[in-house]
Amino acid sequence: MRRVLVVRGGWEGHSPEAVTDEFVGFLADEGFDVVVEDSLEVYADTEFMASLSLVVQSWTQGDILADEFRGLRDAICAGTGFVGWHGGVLDAFRQTAEFGQMIGGVFAAHPHGMVPHRVQVTDAGRGHPITAGIGDFELTTEQYWVLADGLSTVLATTGIVPRPGDPWAEPYLAPVAWTRQWGRGRIVVSTLGHGVAELRVPQVRDLTERALIWAAAR
Numbered sequence: 403m404r405r406v407l408v409v410r411g412g413w414e415g416h417s418p419e420a421v422t423d424e425f426v427g428f429l430a431d432e433g434f435d436v437v438v439e440d441s442l443e444v445y446a447d448t449e450f451m452a453s454l455s456l457v458v459q460s461w462t463q464g465d466i467l468a469d470e471f472r473g474l475r476d477a478i479c480a481g482t483g484f485v486g487w488h489g490g491v492l493d494a495f496r497q498t499a500e501f502g503q504m505i506g507g508v509f510a511a512h513p514h515g516m517v518p519h520r521v522q523v524t525d526a527g528r529g530h531p532i533t534a535g536i537g538d539f540e541l542t543t544e545q546y547w548v549l550a551d552g553l554s555t556v557l558a559t560t561g562i563v564p565r566p567g568d569p570w571a572e573p574y575l576a577p578v579a580w581t582r583q584w585g586r587g588r589i590v591v592s593t594l595g596h597g598v599a600e601l602r603v604p605q606v607r608d609l610t611e612r613a614l615i616w617a618a619a620r
Contacts, residue, residue, distance in 0.1 A: 404455040404618060406434045409442065413462040416489050420598050422460050428611055429458075434618070445470040451477035456618035460490030471498050478504070479585025483617030487595035487610065492548065505591050506554040506582040512544035513568065519545050519560050521578050521594070521605070527557035532590065532612045533579065539605045546593035547576055554580040558609075579609060581616075588617040 406429050410418035422438070429436050434455070442461070444450060446469040454477060466474075478484050484505070486492075492509040495501045502508040520540055527533035545562050558578040564570050582589040590613035594606045601607060 403433065403435045405453055406436050406456045406458060406614075406618065407444065407451075407454050408436060408438045408458045408460075409440075409444065410438070410460045410490075411440050411442070412460075412464040412494065413489070416460065416462045417597055418460040418462070418490060421487075421490070421595060421601055422458060424598060424601050425458065425610065425614060429614060432615065442466055442470045445473040445477075448473055448476070451482065452480065454482045455620070456483040456485065456614065458614065459484070459486040459494070461494050462489035463493060464495065466495040466498055466501065471495070471501060475500070475504060475584075478587035478589065481586040481620050483588045483590075483619070484584075485590045485610075485613050485617045487592040487601075488544075488546075490595070491591055492546065492593065502549075503551075504584050505589055506580060507548040507550040507577065507591060509546055510549050511547045513547060513562065514545065514565065516543055517545060518542045519562075521558050521560050523558050524556055526555050527579070530555070530557055530581070532581065532616050533557045533609060536605050536608055539603075541594070541600070541603065541606070543594065543596050543600055545576065546578075547574065548593060550577050550580075554582040556580045579613075586620075588619070590617045 579592040
């Protein structure tokens with residue numbers, strides 16, 4: 403039986419227990435042995451980490467110790483998948499720059515708060531198993547301004563349009579969901595998932611569940 407580790411904690415504003423509980427049953431139904439941990443210490447257990455098909459993380463802010471990050475990174479490089487969403491990955495472990503490098507993006511701001519906006523599936527996304535058949539959709543939530551490199555496959559984007567008084571002059575096309583190969587491991591990150599209600603939006607739910615299955619495949 404393939405094993406999944408769910409790691410959750412950090413700032414409570416993103417409801418790490420509730421948002422990950424949304425997918426524990428799904429993973430079990432898909433035939434995974436699901437292990438839930440409320441501490442980052444498990445990342446330093448190299449023997450346990452080597453047994454995993456997938457890590458799901460929801461840990462906003464906080465610090466990660468060097469041996470914990472090394473254990474997570476080495477597991478991913480060896481082939482363990484990694485999935486996370488919203489601040490649970492994009493606003494985690496800011497003192498460890500290599501974590502942001504590994505996942506392919508870092509949260510910078512959500513300049514307009516909760517706003518209605520459009521999530522647009524890219525050409526690459528239309529042909530990818532995670533987002534194929536999911537059309538563009540409207541959502542009212544935080545638009546994450548993400549600092550990212552060009553090494554990921556971007557599946558969906560959103561346009562952050564400047565308003566009067568904003569210091570940027572042109573719309574910023576921000577990545578919303580992407581995949582990334584790190585060593586032999588598949589990484590999937592999404593900016594969507596501020597809370598349980600958002601994760602229950604059909605398109606967001608679909609995207610997240612497919613990401614879990616895709617990232618766990620070797």
